[in-house]
Amino acid sequence: MIWVVILGITKALKLEKYGFEIKPYSLTYKNSQVQLVLTRILGRTRRGIRVFADVSVVAGFIMMGFGFWFLIDNITKFFDRPAEFSELTVLIPGVTLTSSSSILYFLLSIPIVLVIHEGAHGIVATLEKIRIKTGGFAIFIAMFAGFVEPDDEEFNKSKKISKLRVIGAGATSNVIFALALGALLLTNPFFAIILPEPIRSGFYETPQGVNVLGVMSGGGAEKAGIQVNDIITSINGIPIITPVDFAKVKLTPGQTVKVTALRNGVSSEYQVDVMPSPDDPKKGLIGITRDNSVSYKPVLNFIEWNYPAISMFLLWLWMISFFIGIINMLPLPILDGGKFIHSIIDKKLSDVMVNRTMWAIYAFTFALFGLNIALSYLKSGWFTI
Numbered sequence: 001m002i003w004v005v006i007l008g009i010t011k012a013l014k015l016e017k018y019g020f021e022i023k024p025y026s027l028t029y030k031n032s033q034v035q036l037v038l039t040r041i042l043g044r045t046r047r048g049i050r051v052f053a054d055v056s057v058v059a060g061f062i063m064m065g066f067g068f069w070f071l072i073d074n075i076t077k078f079f080d081r082p083a084e085f086s087e088l089t090v091l092i093p094g095v096t097l098t099s100s101s102s103i104l105y106f107l108l109s110i111p112i113v114l115v116i117h118e119g120a121h122g123i124v125a126t127l128e129k130i131r132i133k134t135g136g137f138a139i140f141i142a143m144f145a146g147f148v149e150p151d152d153e154e155f156n157k158s159k160k161i162s163k164l165r166v167i168g169a170g171a172t173s174n175v176i177f178a179l180a181l182g183a184l185l186l187t188n189p190f191f192a193i194i195l196p197e198p199i200r201s202g203f204y205e206t207p208q209g210v211n212v213l214g215v216m217s218g219g220g221a222e223k224a225g226i227q228v229n230d231i232i233t234s235i236n237g238i239p240i241i242t243p244v245d246f247a248k249v250k251l252t253p254g255q256t257v258k259v260t261a262l263r264n265g266v267s268s269e270y271q272v273d274v275m276p277s278p279d280d281p282k283k284g285l286i287g288i289t290r291d292n293s294v295s296y297k298p299v300l301n302f303i304e305w306n307y308p309a310i311s312m313f314l315l316w317l318w319m320i321s322f323f324i325g326i327i328n329m330l331p332l333p334i335l336d337g338g339k340f341i342h343s344i345i346d347k348k349l350s351d352v353m354v355n356r357t358m359w360a361i362y363a364f365t366f367a368l369f370g371l372n373i374a375l376s377y378l379k380s381g382w383f384t385i
Contacts, residue, residue, distance in 0.1 A: 006139070019136070027139045034135030034148060038119075038126045046127070052172070053124045053165040060168030060340050063175065063329040067337075070326075071368040078375045083238050083248045087376040088369075089383065091320075098384040101309075105316035111137070113174060113321045114146030117328075120173035121166060122148035128162040130154045163343040167336050174325030181318045187303040190311045192296035193244055194319070200296075207295035208262060209233035209240050212288050219287020220273035224259070226288065231262040235286070243292045251284030259286060330369070331361045338362065 010022050021028040042049060078085045089096045093103045114137065122132050125148070135148040155163065185191040192204040200206070209231040215222045226232075232240050235249045236257050251257065253276040260269050274284040305311050331337040341361060345354055376383070 029136040029138070030134040030149075031136050032134050034122060035126065035132045038122045038132060042123055042126050049123060049127050052120075053127055053169060056120075056124065056168035056172040057161065057164045059172040059175065060164065060329055060336075063171055063326050064331065064337055064340070067326050067330045068365075068368070071372055074372055075368070075375065078379070082379070085375070085379060087380055087383065088372045089376060089385070090373070091385070096384050101312070102316075102385050105313050106320070108313060109317040109320045111146075112317060113177075113324055116173050116177050116321070117170040117324070118146040118148045120169040121150075124169040125150050125155075125166045128158060128166060130158055130162070130166065160343060160346075164340065167340045167343060168329075171325040171328040171336055174321045174328070178318050178322035178325065181314065181321065184303075185314060185318060187298050187300045188305050188311055188314070189294045189296045189298060190305075190308075190315055191318075192298070193242060193294065194315070203299050205297040205299065207241060210243055210246070211291040212261070213291050214289035216275075216285075216287040216289070219285070220275050221259070221270075221287035224270040224272045226259065226261060226270055226272070226286075227263065229263075232259060232288075232290070233262060233267065234260040242294065242296070243290060246290070251286065253281065253284045255284070257286065331358075331365050332369075333362055337365075 006027060007022065007024075010020060010027060016022060019030050021030070074086050074088075091097055091106060093106060097103050097106055118135065122135060125132055131151040131154050133149045133151055137146045150166070155166070182191070186203045189204070192200050195203075212221075212226060212228055212230045212232060215226060215228060234240055235246075235251075238249050239245065240249075249257075251274045253274055255274050257272050257274060258269055259272045260267060262268075272286045275287055277283040277285050328335050329337040329340065331341045338358065338361075342354070342358055345357060349357065
């Protein structure tokens with residue numbers, strides 16, 4: 001419905017004459033004056049942009065290596081340490097993004113990330129004296145894309161190092177932005193949930209566990225002896241530090257699980273029979289209501305985060321900026337990583353060997369990425385956010 005409204009407004013205002021191209025499945029905006037804007041920016045920051053461009057080449061290799069390491073390591077975790085496996089999904093509004101808040105945060109974050117990404121491509125291309133023909137954005141029903149369009153002939157004739165600087169700049173700018181935003185968010189208790197150890201323990205006071213607010217009458221927890229105000233610290237050996245950790249535990253109705261809880265500072269173990277959820281008989285419950293508040297306390301507690309909506313938006317912005325940067329450097333045909341590798345091996349091999357090598361790399365990368373998504377489906381089914 002939103003897409004129909006966008007198309008209707010665009011048609012009604014006759015935006016075609018201002019550079020908009022309208023199709024039933026897409027809306028594209030192109031502006032040929034982008035080069036002038038980028039040249040003005042470059043004139044004031046040339047020295048800094050030169051350093052950034054050189055860093056982008058090194059960062060491109062690092063981000064690509066990190067992306068491969070994460071995907072391979074995640075697959076091994078699925079088989080060796082299932083509780084640590086990170087579920088992956090492609091964020092698509094209305095398909096994998098279903099809650100209104102998630103869709104809103106996603107839609108607000110994407111334009112910011114794309115402007116930073118494409119702006120970095122464009123300004124480094126300008127530094128390398130590669131002409132930018134047009135710049136703009138496109139909307140494909142529920143997906144956004146930004147772009148700068150360098151002159152293909154000038155780009156292809158440029159030095160190899162110039163190509164690598166231009167290609168690596170977009171992803172590098174996203175990750176640098178994410179690092180800067182992450183430094184600010186270290187004062188935010190919500191940010192602790194997605195931080196890995198040992199970074200989290202260095203910047204946050206770790207809670208003991210999750211507080212029990214209520215016990216369901218006749219449920220497994222009540223029969224086992226769990227009481228209100230007990231603090232659950234683990235289930236079947238899986239640490240429970242925040243409410244998010246409950247998702248790591250697979251509970252099947254009828255099974256018995258070992259629950260560890262603190263009462264007045266003393267740790268005890270309980271054998272709890274898992275009961276079926278009233279809403280979904282296939283889903284298991286231990287029979288408690290829990291405190292779902294975030295109980296991490298930032299060590300750098302000099303900012304008051306009084307508006308949860310702002311905190312969640314900034315978390316989404318951080319997440320999308322960081323992971324778009326990393327994923328963009330994976331060598332796939334439509335991503336910067338593919339262009340990065342192609343620029344490195346081009347002219348060193350015959351055209352036939354370059355194509356064969358690139359498709360072999362594409363196949364390997366796609367298999368890794370696809371396997372991560374498939375294993376996520378095996379673990380949790382078709383999950384949405």
